[in-house]
Amino acid sequence: MIEGKIRLETSALEKTVFTDVKWTDFIIGQILMNSVKYRSNEPKIEIYGLQNQNGVTLMIADNGIGICKKDLGRVFDKGFTGENGRASVKSTGIGLYLCKKLCGKLNLGLSIASTESRGTVVSIVFPRSNMFE
Numbered sequence: 001m002i003e004g005k006i007r008l009e010t011s012a013l014e015k016t017v018f019t020d021v022k023w024t025d026f027i028i029g030q031i032l033m034n035s036v037k038y039r040s041n042e043p044k045i046e047i048y049g050l051q052n053q054n055g056v057t058l059m060i061a062d063n064g065i066g067i068c069k070k071d072l073g074r075v076f077d078k079g080f081t082g083e084n085g086r087a088s089v090k091s092t093g094i095g096l097y098l099c100k101k102l103c104g105k106l107n108l109g110l111s112i113a114s115t116e117s118r119g120t121v122v123s124i125v126f127p128r129s130n131m132f133e
Ligand SMILES: Nc1ncnc2c1ncn2[C@@H]1O[C@H](COP(=O)(O)OP(=O)(O)OP(=O)(O)O)[C@@H](O)[C@H]1O
Pocket: 030, 034, 035, 037, 038, 062, 064, 065, 066, 067, 071, 075, 076, 080, 081, 082, 083, 084, 085, 086, 090, 091, 092, 093, 094, 095, 096, 097, 120
């Protein structure tokens, strides 16, 4: 992030969640690495929390090159790199596949939204009392 001169903004991160710290660290790391890899001009990453009735959500938003409509539905598939990934040598299309699998095991929600003009937002949902279900 320093090399890419990426501006980082964080807010509303005071909530505490109960989950597996190592795997969550891996998941967030993969998402951030994507935001760095697929950055655009004047790159910025915003990380913020949202609270709702069902739990808390961690949002990671970048203003990078975005994901085209036809690729968006497939980014969690194993080995899928899409147009962005094909243009980069450092793409294996495994990162988000692993994130999705891990979120399934941890009972976390994972979703992605993107437009080519505004960048990409990934949200991780930490549901209330997931460990007891
Ligand atoms: N923040 C993002 N901005 C733009 N495109 C993205 C972003 N995150 C994911 N993508 C797209 O989704 C694809 C799948 O992401 P994934 O993390 O699984 O693979 P990768 O980053 O290409 O390779 P790997 O993570 O295995 O090193 C990417 O190849 C890219 O096309």
